[in-house]
Amino acid sequence: MSYKVNKFSEETYGNILFFKLLNLNWLIIICIIVLGFVGVASLYSAAGGDFEPWAKNHLVRLIIGIFLMIILAFLPFNIFFKFSVISFFLGIFALILVKFIGTGDVQRWISISGFNFQPSEFMKLALILTLAKYFDYISRTQLDNLITYLIPVFLIFIPGFLVISQPDLGTGLSVILLGFAILFYVGISMKFVILSFLLFTSSVPLIWNQLYDYQKNRILVFLNPEMDSLGSGYQIIQSKIAIGSGGIFGKGFLLGSQSRLNYLPEKHTDFIFTLISEELGFLGSISIILIFCILVFSIMKISFKVNSLFSKIVAFGVGFLIFLYLSLNIGMVCGLLPVVGAPLPLISYGGTSLLTVLIGVGIVLNINIHDKITY
Amino acid sequence: MKNKSQKNVEKKITKRFFLLSVFKGIVVGAIGWRFFDLQMIENRKYEKLSDENQFNYDMIAPERGRILDRKMRLLAGNMDGFSLVLKYNKNTNIDKTIRKILTVININEKDLNNFYDQIKSRKKNDPKEILITKKLSQKDVSKLAVRSIEFPEIFFSMTKKRVYPQGIIAGHITGYTGPYSEKDNKINIKPYPLWLEVGKTGIEKYFDKELRGKFGRKRNEVTSRGHIIASQIYENTETGNDVQISLDMGLQAFAIERFERGNNTLVTLKNNIKNKKIENINNFSYVNKNHYYKDKKNKIVNPQSGSLIVMDIENGEILCCISSPGYDPNIFSDGLETNIWNNLKNDVTAPLLNRSMSGVYPPGSTIKMAVALAALESGIIDYNTHFFCSGSKELGSSTFHCWAKNGHGKINLMEAIEQSCDVYFYELGLKVGIDKIAVMLKKLGLGQYFDVEIDDKSKGVVPNIEWKLKRDGLKWSLGETLNASIGQGYILSTPLQLATMVSRIANGKFSVTPTLILNKNPDRFEPLNINQQYIDFIKNSMEKVVDGNKGTARNSQIGSKEIKMAGKTGTVQVVRISEAEREKGLIKNEDRPWNKRDHALFVGYAPISKPKYAISVVVEHGGSGSSVAAPIARDVFKYIFKV
Structure with missing residues (x-):
């Protein structure tokens, strides 16, 4: 008997696993893998044609991360629903903790047994989950009431200000932007949008006074890079030179003179896209942007398709998060935005943003699978 | 299954979904246009800037043309000499290096001043090789070469030294050369003055353009920190043209000897005792160490002028x-x-x-x-x-x-x-x-x-x-x-x-x-x-x-x-x-x-x-x-x- 039961359950389990594999969105996974390998190749080039010190690490992280992503995709769906609020409080706790035990010259990192991670990045995922759960809950009773948006505003601004005060203006603003994008998505009234926009513009002078000198400087230099061509403006000028000199086909893999001769600062992290543009040219850069667009679009498609409001919001949040990363980073390297310190996920060297995106995509994949499975 | 509110939300979400997609499309379009602008439209400009970053150029001094007499005898030629050159780098402590060099060899003050002037007036894309002195003797070279490990910032460069085999005989005609200075402003040459020797007087000055030749260039690949990682000859030097003049050095040599003697008698010096005797005479500018002149009254006199x-x-x-x-x-x-x-x-x-x-x-x-x-x-x-x-x-x-x-x-x-x-x-x-x-x-x-x-x-x-x-x-x-x-x-x-x-x-x-x-x-x-x-x-x-x-x-x-x-x-x-x-x-x-x-x-x-x-x-x-x-x-x- 027990044998039979055992056999039956094994069969069922196997069936489910097979079904899940079949329902994975393979386009998203391929995009992730392609972008990850672009990252490995770029880091190989950034090191002057060497797997050390970045490319190898990145590859290892990528493989582990993709495994983690697929595991997340197969987990039972309601885990995320359950743990969303807990993850939010954990995130807030970590953000407060980083103030006391943080490492780095600006306190952004928590060091756990040799691994550095940035709680602010995970906070973004926690925020998406929490907001999704909140609106899912609210929608069962009432919506379209300004009062209902008061709690989410707090949920957005608490982590937002914690991150800004680290100080990390770029990430903080992107947390707030992400939150508001979700609010907008679930249908906050246009009146409120306009009101908050007015509120924001009128508080600009106030915020300006709160900024650190280096942050003010970055914004000033963004407005006029030549103001300080050897100091803060140096990065953006050199980055533009590198991109512009790439031309249509680029200087060739490993042949970017700007990066090879160290004119590019942060060429392996925030400015990695500059290196790609220099070496692979206009066609290369546009192709990579297109792959990102395909990734974002596929995730958005899932958000459009799924049934539950929670799933819709989570998928939208993750898609918008990737879009936000992409536009902030690329906008920054080509001089459209001030230098705020935003990584390019999957390509920049650095574990936290890679892991954040992979976890986020894992959750989206999970939603995609389980929305079709009806228990 | 779903209540009214949920349906409402879903309707709204669909609307917002498209609104946000349009927004994203605009952002991506803006980025795409920016890349098109930078990489396709303004490509030339940035390519030039990139080259300016990547390369800088050092001058290679040309060999100066010779001056010959009417029978092709050499009046002015070139000899191998050594120059001391500093490999410039933002991080070198120049004062310390120079002080250390000065403990080993002597550098003349004018050269040192010139050197410091060059350092002061340096611009970002100026050559990395800065001349310290051109006048290095064999002895100096060996003294420094022995201790070369202590001086990683400097190296020797083979340069040509002007030499006049006829010496004093035709000095006024050949003239001499010296480092380029602001005063020679007729010569329009960009910032590498110390490597350039220009004629200061005589034929050297008059025919300076013909004699000078053309500078070559060496192209260095430079990192952002100023380290040279590779260099190659980019433009070859052109040796200056020879100039033949109408003097006959045989006649010139005979004539000067005869002229200086005048009606006096030539006395050849044999030992140093006499030497001292001559040096003690007042108002006597002693020119030649080998002989002197005596007049009819046996008095020692100057050569005729x-x-x-x-x-x-x-x-x-x-x-x-x-x-x-x-x-x-x-x-x-x-x-x-x-x-x-x-x-x-x-x-x-x-x-x-x-x-x-x-x-x-x-x-x-x-x-x-x-x-x-x-x-x-x-x-x-x-x-x-x-x-x-x-x-x-x-x-x-x-x-x-x-x-x-x-x-x-x-x-x-x-x-x-x-x-x-x-x-x-x-x-x-x-x-x-x-x-x-x-x-x-x-x-x-x-x-x-x-x-x-x-x-x-x-x-x-x-x-x-x-x-x-x-x-x-x-x-x-x-x-x-x-x-x-x-x-x-x-x-x-x-x-x-x-x-x-x-x-x-x-x-x-x-x-x-x-x-x-x-x-x-x-x-x-x-x-x-x-x-x-x-x-x-x-x-x-x-x-x-x-x-x-x-x-x-x-x-x-x-x-x-x-x-x-x-x-x-x-x-x-x-x-x-x-x-x-x-x-x-x-x-x-x-x-x-x-x-x-x-x-x-x-x-x-x-x-x-x-x-x-x-x-x-x-x-x-x-x-x-x-x-x-x-x-x-x-x-x-x-x-x-x-x-």
Whole structure:
């Protein structure tokens, strides 16, 4: 008997696993893998044609991360629903903790047994989950009431200000932007949008006074890079030179003179896209942007398709998060935005943003699978 | 299943979904356009900026062309030398490095100052190789090379050093080179001045463009921190062209030796004891370590100073051009110490002065031919016009003396030239007038610049009535005409002008102009426009000066039947002799202090049958033209014609 039961359950389990594999969105996974390998190749080039010190690490992280992503995709769906609020409080706790035990010259990192991670990045995922759960809950009773948006505003601004005060203006603003994008998505009234926009513009002078000198400087230099061509403006000028000199086909893999001769600062992290543009040219850069667009679009498609409001919001949040990363980073390297310190996920060297995106995509994949499975 | 509120939300979400998609599309479009703009439209601009980042250029100095004499003998060439160069890097402590180098070798102060100037004025894209000094001796090189590990920032570079094998013999003609400075602003060259040697004087300066050649460039790939990671030759250097000049170094060497000796005797030094003895004599600028000169009274004297020029009367080529005392241009090639330079500059004997072209002297009796020609051309006299010379000429309250105290008696033009009678020429001057004399002097080459290939030249002075009025606002007096008629007073000329004058007389047809290069356009001469008969008459008179029984240079005949010399002596008073002194009896030239003695001059040409070479000799404070200058000219002609 027990044998039979055992056999039956094994069969069922196997069936489910097979079904899940079949329902994975393979386009998203391929995009992730392609972008990850672009990252490995770029880091190989950034090191002057060497797997050390970045490319190898990145590859290892990528493989582990993709495994983690697929595991997340197969987990039972309601885990995320359950743990969303807990993850939010954990995130807030970590953000407060980083103030006391943080490492780095600006306190952004928590060091756990040799691994550095940035709680602010995970906070973004926690925020998406929490907001999704909140609106899912609210929608069962009432919506379209300004009062209902008061709690989410707090949920957005608490982590937002914690991150800004680290100080990390770029990430903080992107947390707030992400939150508001979700609010907008679930249908906050246009009146409120306009009101908050007015509120924001009128508080600009106030915020300006709160900024650190280096942050003010970055914004000033963004407005006029030549103001300080050897100091803060140096990065953006050199980055533009590198991109512009790439031309249509680029200087060739490993042949970017700007990066090879160290004119590019942060060429392996925030400015990695500059290196790609220099070496692979206009066609290369546009192709990579297109792959990102395909990734974002596929995730958005899932958000459009799924049934539950929670799933819709989570998928939208993750898609918008990737879009936000992409536009902030690329906008920054080509001089459209001030230098705020935003990584390019999957390509920049650095574990936290890679892991954040992979976890986020894992959750989206999970939603995609389980929305079709009806228990 | 779903309540109303949930349905409402879903409807709204769909709307917002598309709104947000449009927003994302706009953002991605903006980024795409930005990349298109940077990489496609402005690509050129950024490519250039990228190249400026990636590369910088170091100059490679070209080898300077050589200077050769008419027989292809080397006057100026190049020798291998070593330069000390600093590899510039933002992070090097330059002061410390230099101080460390200075503990091992000496670097001259001028070079160090130049070096620091370069460091101060550095711009981002300037060359990374900065010259510390070019004047590194073999010893310095080995001293530093042994300790090269301690000096990673510096390296040696093979550079060429200018060398003048003929040394002092032709120093004034070759000139010398030195590092480029702001003063040479005619040369338009961008920021790499210290590597560039430019001609400072003489032929080196005049032909600087031809000699200099073209700089090459080395392209370095530079990191953002200024480290050079690779370099290659980007543009080749072009060696400068050789310049051949008309000097004959054999003649030049002989002439300078003969000239410096004058009428004194050469004593060769054998040991250091004598050496010391000589150095202890006051007012003696000891030039040569191997020999010295003694006069007839056995006194040690300086070598004669002055100038000697030999010129081809047909094409104007200068075969020999001496200015004594001279200087050795080689000293400028091995880092001239400031004090040596100052000594040279402030030396009372002015060794840096090129007397042959920049020195001006009263021409004395050597212009009597010109006065005679002026008189003949104006038709005031003929060949047989006589004047009576009593030894002096009264004019108003003053007396003008002839060099012969007792006079020459009744004398005609040819005799007057032969014996250089002053009174005859006083009378002639009075009749002709200063303006006509001045016109003839200018026609014969005085009072003007020639386009000879040396930049520093003097014009000399040919006075006339207008000139004096302009200069002093005073009227010309007849006494001044008398002085001018015998080449004294205001009139001044350079040895080169005298050589040109005698060339024109000897040539008779063309206004020969001097040149230092070979085969210069022979059509450049204009016709002389002087009656050929008068020229022949003057030439005959000049022959008499040497050959005649009473000729002033009769003791300086070459002594060959085929080759004979013609000429005219000149003895120029340097100090005015007062009437009282004259009555007391003249002090003999040798008994006066050196700088109050007369200048000795001689101009001439040879051979008389078919004139070929003209000569002018000016011996400063040498005594009389006939006893000092004429024998030098004779010996030079003897050397030239090998008799």
